[in-house]
Amino acid sequence: MAQAKRKLAAILSADVVGYSRLMGADERATLETLDTCRAVFAGNIKNHDGRLVDTAGDSVLAVFDSVVEAVQCAIAVQTEIGDRNVALAEARRMRFRIGVNLGDVIAKDDGTIYGDGVNVAARLESLAEPGAVTISEDAYRQVDGKTDLAFQDLGEHDVKNIDRPVRAYRVIAETTTPIAAKAQAPPDKPSIAVLPFTNMSGDPEQEYFADGITEDPITGLSRLRNLTVIARHSVFTYKGKPADLRQVGRDLGVRHVLEGSVRKAGNRVRITAQLIDCANGDHVWAERYDRELDDLFDLQDEITGTIVTELDVKLVEGEDARMRRSSTSDTVAYDWFLRAQQPFNEFSKQGLAAARESLHKALEIDPRFAAAWVGLGWSHLHDHIACWSDDPAASLKLAEDAAQQAVAADPGFGELYGLQGAILFSRREAEPAIAALEKGVALHPNDSLCIALLGMYSSMAGRPEKALALVEQALSLNPHPPPWYFQALGYAYLFSGRTGDAISSLRQCVEQIPEFLPARVGLVFAFLMNGQEAEAEAQVRDIIRISPNFDFGKYAVRRSPDISAAFERIAAKIGIE
Numbered sequence: 001m002a003q004a005k006r007k008l009a010a011i012l013s014a015d016v017v018g019y020s021r022l023m024g025a026d027e028r029a030t031l032e033t034l035d036t037c038r039a040v041f042a043g044n045i046k047n048h049d050g051r052l053v054d055t056a057g058d059s060v061l062a063v064f065d066s067v068v069e070a071v072q073c074a075i076a077v078q079t080e081i082g083d084r085n086v087a088l089a090e091a092r093r094m095r096f097r098i099g100v101n102l103g104d105v106i107a108k109d110d111g112t113i114y115g116d117g118v119n120v121a122a123r124l125e126s127l128a129e130p131g132a133v134t135i136s137e138d139a140y141r142q143v144d145g146k147t148d149l150a151f152q153d154l155g156e157h158d159v160k161n162i163d164r165p166v167r168a169y170r171v172i173a174e175t176t177t178p179i180a181a182k183a184q185a186p187p188d189k190p191s192i193a194v195l196p197f198t199n200m201s202g203d204p205e206q207e208y209f210a211d212g213i214t215e216d217p218i219t220g221l222s223r224l225r226n227l228t229v230i231a232r233h234s235v236f237t238y239k240g241k242p243a244d245l246r247q248v249g250r251d252l253g254v255r256h257v258l259e260g261s262v263r264k265a266g267n268r269v270r271i272t273a274q275l276i277d278c279a280n281g282d283h284v285w286a287e288r289y290d291r292e293l294d295d296l297f298d299l300q301d302e303i304t305g306t307i308v309t310e311l312d313v314k315l316v317e318g319e320d321a322r323m324r325r326s327s328t329s330d331t332v333a334y335d336w337f338l339r340a341q342q343p344f345n346e347f348s349k350q351g352l353a354a355a356r357e358s359l360h361k362a363l364e365i366d367p368r369f370a371a372a373w374v375g376l377g378w379s380h381l382h383d384h385i386a387c388w389s390d391d392p393a394a395s396l397k398l399a400e401d402a403a404q405q406a407v408a409a410d411p412g413f414g415e416l417y418g419l420q421g422a423i424l425f426s427r428r429e430a431e432p433a434i435a436a437l438e439k440g441v442a443l444h445p446n447d448s449l450c451i452a453l454l455g456m457y458s459s460m461a462g463r464p465e466k467a468l469a470l471v472e473q474a475l476s477l478n479p480h481p482p483p484w485y486f487q488a489l490g491y492a493y494l495f496s497g498r499t500g501d502a503i504s505s506l507r508q509c510v511e512q513i514p515e516f517l518p519a520r521v522g523l524v525f526a527f528l529m530n531g532q533e534a535e536a537e538a539q540v541r542d543i544i545r546i547s548p549n550f551d552f553g554k555y556a557v558r559r560s561p562d563i564s565a566a567f568e569r570i571a572a573k574i575g576i577e
Contacts, residue, residue, distance in 0.1 A: 044073050050073060067100070100134075124136055235252075
């Protein structure tokens, strides 16, 4: 008879999402895919010093001496299976939920394990999203701070056959991004990524200036239809890091990279720039400039024009003027504008307030600085949309006033139409909003922000088939995007009926900006559409905790009487109107 002994162990429990559906559609193909996935589990379990215990049905059970190894194994498995899924049709893709627990088990000599620790791992697995990993509080205590992973506290859950609530944590890894931005092929037309220029001044306070020199060619080149330009947020993920430019080209899907350095001293600026072919690493062009600061705008135009010439970009009518269009001729106003960018891009209530201070100073110097008015408008609109404002209606009005000032200063400034579209949609004027965004994309065809907004609002206006393609286009231009892009992607999935993908995308946004309530609202209704009423209720409670006076009525996301009824049950239970 097999002997039994107790021990503390890390347990990994996994099963296939929708296994019965997959078997019903094609038993042979499903079993072949399952065998492949089991081999992935077996290989990774071995590589992380674990032991495979059981593979009954569609499940996997493994045990490890180390929680860190168990969690790293789980992430490695999800990554590898996710990569393999790319080659399969959507309906044939096999996704696993994985739970990891640290607990007491009864281990027998024949290798089987039993006990409460195993049961909790299985319940954690059931709490995980498809393709994700959920761990227990005891496991979290062991692994937190010992890896590069981050974790989202999912709160306590009452689970079957466990007499105490179980606190769960979702593991956040880069591999959970719904649309992976890796190994992209360059487009047929010329393509470029402008990497962050290095600050050579020796003064960390001048970082904002070097960042501004980086952003200027991105903005100018983005206005050209026959050139693909990677967005600011994605290229700035390489800031301060050594980079293999050939790999950068593959990761971002571009043929050329511009890199350089900036040194600012007194009223003089020195800029070096070099254009590199990512396919072979060759330098296409390189130059060093020493100029007076008053000549900065002419110098920026010269650099941008040289890039267009070297890449043989075919300009259409009016693009040369748009490419060189500057919102101000005042270098001091421009300097204040540059100072606003870093806090603005933090995308937080505090960051937006700090950005406004600098933008107001820029506008005091040059009241016709259209880009500064647009930035100011966005700062107020973000406060309104994210419910960070004490007076959302006033914030919306301030955003609208800033947009009108931008129009008065420069009606041809393409970037203002993204702001206008977002304001109009906030006022529930869907068709005018979409028209404004389409005009913005026409004037600024590489504006990933405007394209992403057009996709999200198209989905909410009942055009899901167009929406997803637009958001995916935005992600190709911004493959390492700011978190709210995953809200746009989530809503596109939500309104096209892909609720599982919607949940994954919206969670990606919430994990990075926990207090961004529009994404949480999307999660509420995605969960309800997916039949996960308990998870929807948890999100509603989080929303009320973050914003006690939150107005659910302004979010017209309810798709059917059943969804509305489910939401009303939650509202009655929690006591919200």
